[in-house]
């Protein structure tokens with residue numbers, strides 16, 4: 001029987017920050033995330049869409065185990081995890097891959113692409129030299145890069161190819177979930193569709209769960225099975241991509257749809 005337990009589940013997650021504008025005795029609190037429930041399972045793409053400051057990146061950092069929530073529960077395969085514990089960090093590190101917006105800053109410009117791709121294997125003590133070499137070959141092929149790319153640094157390839165390297169690195173440890181935070185926003189319009197198609201193909205081929213985060217509702221629609229609309233730290237609407245587009249119930253979703261260009265802006 002197929003295991004339908006979500007790989008990751010967030011329950012009533014809150015992430016509050018103390019704003020700089022407050023004083024010691026009367027702090028102003030910024031509610032970056034304010035009571036979010038969220039699940040992601042293998043084989044589905046969940047799009048998270050909202051305008052700047054709505055809490056998308058904060059949600060991403062909770063999902064990849066980089067942010068300790070102020071309140072709420074994080075469950076990994078049904079088990080509650082303490083995101084502060086080093087064992088949890090290892091678990092997240094292996095099972096949840098992350099792709100950030102700008103590969104120029106996410107990848108070490110001094111390392112060769114070969115070393116970037118083998119680094120996570122070394123850190124986790126996985127495999128030997130020959131299995132790592134084989135892994136680099138497989139990863140480059142998987143993301144559509146030539147084998148010769150292994151020998152150069154990220155600065156020596158194009159922006160689209162750099163994002164492919166970042167995607168390959170996210171896949172190095174065979175995660176079951178990928179969290180992609182605005183993965184095409186920093187790219188030339190001409191290569192955005194290629195990177196989106198690559199992510200969609202990888203999701204199918206590797207049966208990944210994918211959280212796709214973007215401010216652009218049309219891009220989210222293009223890749224997502226399910227969509228969560230986030231506004232001021234809360235999920236104000238969610239449903240299948242079809243439901244949310246054809247029959248939005250929330251005024252904020254309607255305004256996002258109204259503001260979106262009618263042609264797919266990718």
Ligand SMILES: Nc1ncnc2c1ncn2[C@@H]1O[C@H](COP(=O)(O)OP(=O)(O)OP(=O)(O)O)[C@@H](O)[C@H]1O
Pocket residue numbers: 017018019030031032033050051052053054055056057058059215
């Ligand atoms: N460390 C922090 N300290 C104070 N406020 C923060 C901190 N991190 C985030 N915030 C605030 O929390 C809110 C949500 O931020 P977040 O970066 O998650 O939004 P976002 O939707 O990803 O926006 P963007 O698309 O502009 O990155 C914003 O108001 C932001 O200013």
